[in-house]
Amino acid sequence: MMFSYITFPRQIRNTAGLEIWGTIINGFSIPLKEEHKVFLTRVLIHLHRPKGMQKEVLLIGELEELVEIMEPEEHRILALPLCTQITKCLNSWNSQVAERALYVWNNEQFVKMASQDIEVVFPIVVEGMEKNLKWHWSGSVRQLTENVKEMLEEMEPSLYSRCLSQLDLHNSATNQEEMRRKQRWESIEIAAERNQCIQDSRRLSVTN
Structure with missing residues (x-):
């Protein structure tokens, strides 16, 4: 995995490269090995730095697939970094990236993961939701954001309200x-x- 960490930034320069790494990720064993967790936290999440729309959309999909193969006991470890990254993506000014990130909240496994560290995750997510509703130029992104907000409010009404008050x-x-x-x-x-x-x-x- 150290080889991957060193060579990844040089090799992943196009969509084909990302698809290759997606295939590798799909081969991860369950439960995730320690080196796979390192790969996720040190390499894959940082790949969201490139601003190419298609790259970001693909990477969001890979993060979602990783969540689906995680064991429940691994959720708490990665809940904060993954939810933070998805929130950054849903705040993207590119509507396709933002919409793809918002759709992640339809994933039952992702929601379960987030709920494992909900007190820490929610303030970040709530801020992202409110930012979209107030500032995003895309009407479809704002509508999707409103849908996700309603789901989160139903899931944790008192916590969402508290986070909103703290944000205000x-x-x-x-x-x-x-x-x-x-x-x-x-x-x-x-x-x-x-x-x-x-x-x-x-x-x-x-x-x-």
Whole structure:
């Protein structure tokens, strides 16, 4: 697996390469061996860095397939990194990537995995949901997001509400800090302009 870790970034430059690695992943034994877990957390998840739409869609599919072959006791280990990555994808400005990531929440095994570490996973997921509903340009993405949100609210109504309240508090604090920062800069600019006016006035007095 170390060989894979070293050569992967050089070899995976196109869709065909990703399909080859998908075949390798499908050959993972059950339960996952330790080196396969390392491959998932250190290699495959980081491959979402490329911005090619088709690559990202394929990789989301591979992550979903991996979830389906995991043993239940492995879910807690990978719930946070996988849910974090899927949330980043569903926030993608590319509608096809975002929609594919949202459809992952229709996967029963993925939902079971997320529920194993729900207290940690939900704040990240809720933030992603609300971000899409507020900012995403695609109507279909917003509609899919609303559907997933309804499912999550039904699954954990009190937790979703609590996460939403915490998100509102965080956003409010961020906005207040931004306002204070803006006010400080405005004060600095006013002081600088005033100082410049004083200097100009003094130079004018000396000239006269």
